[in-house]
Amino acid sequence: MDHSHRLAGVIGALLVLPARPLISQTCAGSPSFSETRFRAAASFASYAYATALGASFSTGGKFYATFSGGTSYDREQDARTYDLSLTGGADITDNSARIYFCPLALLSISLGPYDYLLSQTDYRYIDVAVGVGVAVPIRSSRFSMIPGMGGRVARIRVSRIPSEAERQQGVPQWTQSDTYWHFSAGLGFVFKQTLTIKPEFTLVTGLVPPGEPNTFAAPFGRDENDLSVGVTVAFNFGRRSR
Amino acid sequence: MRPRAPHSLGIVAGLYAVIACADLFGPDPIVRPQLRQLFIDDLVTRLRDGGILYVEAFPTDTTFRLEIGQRVPVQVNTTSGDREDAGLYRLLCPPRDRGDHYRCFDFVVFMREGYDVRTVGDRVSAMNGRFQLVASSGRFASVTLFDPEDLVRRARSARAWPGVLFTELTGIICHPDVPNCTSLSDLLVPVPVDSGAATLDDGIIQVRTGDTVTVTYAQPGGGVLEARVIVP
Numbered sequence: 001m002d003h004s005h006r007l008a009g010v011i012g013a014l015l016v017l018p019a020r021p022l023i024s025q026t027c028a029g030s031p032s033f034s035e036t037r038f039r040a041a042a043s044f045a046s047y048a049y050a051t052a053l054g055a056s057f058s059t060g061g062k063f064y065a066t067f068s069g070g071t072s073y074d075r076e077q078d079a080r081t082y083d084l085s086l087t088g089g090a091d092i093t094d095n096s097a098r099i100y101f102c103p104l105a106l107l108s109i110s111l112g113p114y115d116y117l118l119s120q121t122d123y124r125y126i127d128v129a130v131g132v133g134v135a136v137p138i139r140s141s142r143f144s145m146i147p148g149m150g151g152r153v154a155r156i157r158v159s160r161i162p163s164e165a166e167r168q169q170g171v172p173q174w175t176q177s178d179t180y181w182h183f184s185a186g187l188g189f190v191f192k193q194t195l196t197i198k199p200e201f202t203l204v205t206g207l208v209p210p211g212e213p214n215t216f217a218a219p220f221g222r223d224e225n226d227l228s229v230g231v232t233v234a235f236n237f238g239r240r241s242r
Numbered sequence: 243m244r245p246r247a248p249h250s251l252g253i254v255a256g257l258y259a260v261i262a263c264a265d266l267f268g269p270d271p272i273v274r275p276q277l278r279q280l281f282i283d284d285l286v287t288r289l290r291d292g293g294i295l296y297v298e299a300f301p302t303d304t305t306f307r308l309e310i311g312q313r314v315p316v317q318v319n320t321t322s323g324d325r326e327d328a329g330l331y332r333l334l335c336p337p338r339d340r341g342d343h344y345r346c347f348d349f350v351v352f353m354r355e356g357y358d359v360r361t362v363g364d365r366v367s368a369m370n371g372r373f374q375l376v377a378s379s380g381r382f383a384s385v386t387l388f389d390p391e392d393l394v395r396r397a398r399s400a401r402a403w404p405g406v407l408f409t410e411l412t413g414i415i416c417h418p419d420v421p422n423c424t425s426l427s428d429l430l431v432p433v434p435v436d437s438g439a440a441t442l443d444d445g446i447i448q449v450r451t452g453d454t455v456t457v458t459y460a461q462p463g464g465g466v467l468e469a470r471v472i473v474p
Contacts, residue, residue, distance in 0.1 A: 076336050078394035117342055118410050210339030223338055
């Protein structure tokens with residue numbers, strides 16, 4: 001079984017396996033979708049070589065889906081990507097609902113940077129990942145804290161796309177791929193089960209070392225053992241009728 | 243009765259965590275690594291009105307990487323009395339080992355047929371830069387900017403100048419006998435040079451014929467590195 005078939009199998013299993021009644025979004029540091037149907041969020045992250053701004057929309061019940069769009073900008077290289085991603089996941093907990101396990105699958109596409117380093121060359125990033133998160137909510141009636149952490153394994157594919165003029169000059173198109181790990185740890189502050197503020201750390205590791213083939217295959221703006229910090233502000237809305 | 247939720251405490255704690263983390267990762271603006279060599283690149287240095295002095299340095303630790311916003315301080319003195327502080331920055335950008343690299347201070351301007359690159363000299367000056375070399379045909383020139391941190395964006399914006407065909411970044415090509423001739427730890431600072439009477443701390447070195455220009459660096463463990471050149 002080749003890599004892509006294994007990946008498809010894991011994603012399928014993650015979407016089918018959960019059998020318990022589920023509420024979602026806990027591992028993302030937000031209140032569940034048992035009370036509301038939608039969540040809108042804005043996020044900011046500072047990577048080693050770029051800053052990322054994004055907005056997302058989530059909905060679900062037993063399972064959730066998040067669609068997000070954003071942009072990442074490397075100021076030093078004046079290089080920008082336009083990022084789109086789709087995440088599917090679920091929260092699994094026992095009856096006490098003290099600890100949540102949250103499998104997820106993620107597909108993201110980053111278009112750009114365009115005219116990278118004034119070279120008339122464009123890039124495209126495709127990232128597929130599966131992983132799991134763990135969260136332990138600490139609740140009161142109007143305020144919750146949701147510490148959580150997660151890890152996922154990701155396969156990234158970076159394509160270099162020369163311009164037509166460059167092609168005519170013999171500049172080749174190439175694609176590089178690599179598998180890496182992405183870890184996260186954050187703390188969601190939830191107010192009235194509606195507003196969430198979540199600072200978060202993320203770490204990328206397991207990339208091919210520099211000097212070896214496929215070193216371009218790294219998430220845009222990030223590098224090996226890059227510990228970045230970010231914050232997400234989310235708003236739950238669309239209260240469910242009882 | 244349930245205790246009141248500590249809203250403000252939560253918000254303050256969250257914001258504090260983000261601010262503290264951002265501060266934690268902020269670089270020190272002044273760095274003093276141990277240098278093994280400090281020299282003046284006389285191949286490209288032009289000590290005359292409108293010229294540029296190129297000071298280079300090699301840290302002892304080749305894994306040293308200067309971050310954006312950081313500088314390694316050197317002082318430039320002339321025997322005719324000028325004194326300027328300058329900050330070494332990276333020779334090559336970006337500092338990451340993976341990916342493409344370019345010279346942090348330079349880009350090249352190519353002009354369309356019938357245009358002379360010297361006609362955009364005012365725009366180069368307005369960008370806080372100077373021509374390093376101008377082709378005798380006037381069709382292209384290499385430009386050095388004295389503030390490197392926005393080089394790519396500014397080189398891109400230069401494409402909109404009248405008569406400009408395109409701009410591109412420059413790299414370093416090693417002689418086949420000297421593989422890996424550069425390191426990402428290498429440092430450089432170009433300092434503008436003019437002729438005339440010395441004006442202290444104006445960011446420009448004023449020189450006169452026969453002057454000796456001395457660049458000094460105070461090593462972190464004590465001792466001083468020096469490089470000298472005589473103005474022709």
